[in-house]
Amino acid sequence: MDTKRTGKRNTAPTEHSGAPRAVDHGTTAAFFLASFLLWEVIVRIFHVPRYIIAPPSAVMTQMAARFTDIYKHTLATSLETFVGFGIAVLVGVPLAMATAFSRFLRQTFYPLAVTLEMVPKIAFAPIFVIWLGFGFGSKMVVVLLVCFFPILINGVFGFTSLPTELQYLSRSTGAGAIRAFVKIRLPYALPQLFVGFKGAAVNATIGATIAEWIGGNAGLGYFISMSTGLFRMDIAIAAIIVLTALGLLLYGIVLWVETKMIPWHVSQRARINATGSA
Amino acid sequence: MCDSITLYGVKKVYDSRNGPVHAIGPADLSIRKGEFVSFLGPSGCGKSTLVLMVAGLLPPTEGEIRIDGVVVNEPRTDVGIVFQTPVLVDWRSVLGNVLLQVELRGLDPAQYRAHAVELLESVGLGEFLKQRPYELSGGMQQRTAFCRALLHDPPIVLMDEPLGALDAMTRTRLRDDLEKLWLGSPKSVLFVTHDISEAVQLSDRVVVITPRPGRVEREITVDLPHPRDFDVRQSPEFLGYVKDISDIFMQYGVI
Numbered sequence: 332m333d334t335k336r337t338g339k340r341n342t343a344p345t346e347h348s349g350a351p352r353a354v355d356h357g358t359t360a361a362f363f364l365a366s367f368l369l370w371e372v373i374v375r376i377f378h379v380p381r382y383i384i385a386p387p388s389a390v391m392t393q394m395a396a397r398f399t400d401i402y403k404h405t406l407a408t409s410l411e412t413f414v415g416f417g418i419a420v421l422v423g424v425p426l427a428m429a430t431a432f433s434r435f436l437r438q439t440f441y442p443l444a445v446t447l448e449m450v451p452k453i454a455f456a457p458i459f460v461i462w463l464g465f466g467f468g469s470k471m472v473v474v475l476l477v478c479f480f481p482i483l484i485n486g487v488f489g490f491t492s493l494p495t496e497l498q499y500l501s502r503s504t505g506a507g508a509i510r511a512f513v514k515i516r517l518p519y520a521l522p523q524l525f526v527g528f529k530g531a532a533v534n535a536t537i538g539a540t541i542a543e544w545i546g547g548n549a550g551l552g553y554f555i556s557m558s559t560g561l562f563r564m565d566i567a568i569a570a571i572i573v574l575t576a577l578g579l580l581l582y583g584i585v586l587w588v589e590t591k592m593i594p595w596h597v598s599q600r601a602r603i604n605a606t607g608s609a
Numbered sequence: 610m611c612d613s614i615t616l617y618g619v620k621k622v623y624d625s626r627n628g629p630v631h632a633i634g635p636a637d638l639s640i641r642k643g644e645f646v647s648f649l650g651p652s653g654c655g656k657s658t659l660v661l662m663v664a665g666l667l668p669p670t671e672g673e674i675r676i677d678g679v680v681v682n683e684p685r686t687d688v689g690i691v692f693q694t695p696v697l698v699d700w701r702s703v704l705g706n707v708l709l710q711v712e713l714r715g716l717d718p719a720q721y722r723a724h725a726v727e728l729l730e731s732v733g734l735g736e737f738l739k740q741r742p743y744e745l746s747g748g749m750q751q752r753t754a755f756c757r758a759l760l761h762d763p764p765i766v767l768m769d770e771p772l773g774a775l776d777a778m779t780r781t782r783l784r785d786d787l788e789k790l791w792l793g794s795p796k797s798v799l800f801v802t803h804d805i806s807e808a809v810q811l812s813d814r815v816v817v818i819t820p821r822p823g824r825v826e827r828e829i830t831v832d833l834p835h836p837r838d839f840d841v842r843q844s845p846e847f848l849g850y851v852k853d854i855s856d857i858f859m860q861y862g863v864i
Binding site: 494496497499500501502503504505506510511514515518519593595596597600 | 661664666684685686688690692694696698699700709710712713714715741743
């Protein structure tokens, strides 16, 4: 009886699990295309001035015409975003681990971190400009800050959420702290860690862009601010589209790593079922 | 006969926001080597607490527990534990979950692989070694948990309502599986349950525990031949034990 039930689950998982139906990418693409067309048509029919909003065609033209500039600024923003995010992961995860296991840190560092989390991080940006100058450093540190907190908070949550029975099981084997961590606590925390990484990935480009507005001489945020200053909506929107693509790229990388690292997690199983590849 | 587990005036009082909660005890009891003993009582009578204290995972408030004469004051590594839920990890296969028992002990899983496969085959999971826990039914998951508890061949097995979360049909099957496993390699078993016929079928001795604060109300030695198959379970003797125990709980107004 058991065998039969399981066999059925494996062959037709979507019918039973209530997972979303397979996504039709054609529909999605058609919707996006139609939205851009509508935008183009509205701007043309109502003769909306170019300094209010530019139609997609003009944006595309500028994307090509200003390719060198856009490329240069994209590189600058990418570097700030990826380095800031990377350092946030490298610093955030070990600190979350330490906080989860140290009563002292939970009473000192953690409340401080949570308090700082409540401060709008962007408020620090001008200070970083004074400390680190107008270049890469001050922007990267803002990205680092906006990425760090989601990673820390989700990390602490993940590392401290091990079910009691698993702790009992682990203790009844006499496993030391390190072995229990590697075999149970770390894999158990991974899904929650990825919640933090995804939150950080969303924050990263926001941090970079605003930091560039506040005081910079390079990057897409700086470029947008310059373009809008000249009422060049076509260039500004072109830069915004590239910035969006950059954010999607970082988020996509995190999602990809997630599917590789925790294919067993319930969120990933639903995704696999939904795309029909199970 | 040599005693395996002995409880001397063991009592547990939990601190809670509403003041101390007297969970169980004081309880005196001894379990012989190779004996299958059930703790039978209504929910909330502190049975699970007793199991955790024997495992050394929870300190008693008063009294002491000895295993082979040694006082239990830290987690015992010579026990196998089965919980009410399977407590399997999703990132490992069925076989991997069973081997986790020895990997956590720093032992080489390759050396235990054959034994793990043998155990899984004996409970009908031979074809599911590579499956993930979430691909199995609840009964199969719990069987995997049994195998994990037995892999290191512990002299003592502690089971905290291992069949409690299963449907009635699966429970009946798993009871027989459990009896078979125990007959194949007799260990001292401490089995917590609130199911009277389950306790009578599996146990050498049933320890009846009162509602909270749990106290040992009576110890009943079940003198019936193993395996206690369907015919034995329909016999007047078997039903007599069930009735006697039911009467006790009736008196307490539990059933």
